Amino acid sequence: MIDAIAFKYRTGTPWMDLPEHFGSWKGAHNRLRKWASDGTWEKVFTALLAQADTEGDLEDRRRRLTSALTTSWVRSMARCETGRPCSA
Numbered sequence: 001m002i003d004a005i006a007f008k009y010r011t012g013t014p015w016m017d018l019p020e021h022f023g024s025w026k027g028a029h030n031r032l033r034k035w036a037s038d039g040t041w042e043k044v045f046t047a048l049l050a051q052a053d054t055e056g057d058l059e060d061r062r063r064r065l066t067s068a069l070t071t072s073w074v075r076s077m078a079r080c081e082t083g084r085p086c087s088a
Contacts, residue, residue, distance in 0.1 A: 004028035009069060041069070 004022035008015060018025040035041050045065060052060075 001028055001031050005032050006069075 001023075004018055004025075005028055007013065007022065008018060008028070015025045015029045018028060022028060048065060
């Protein structure tokens with residue numbers, strides 16, 4: 001599931017065009033939204049940032065995590081809230 005979400009945001013592929021080997025695009029999209037609403041992503045980011053802090057490369061990892069997932073997710077959710085399809 002994480003691979004499907006990462007692929008979508010890394011490539012900019014619309015949800016409906018995810019390659020079949022990732023499974024259901026609806027399942028990946030729904031899981032992303034569920035994890036966002038129940039705090040799972042925040043817990044993951046917090047744990048990764050704590051690990052990076054102990055390894056001494058916090059700023060580099062923080063920048064990569066923020067740009068790779070958070071920014072893309074926020075843009076996607078903003079489109080959903082405007083009433084447009086959430087496939088981009």
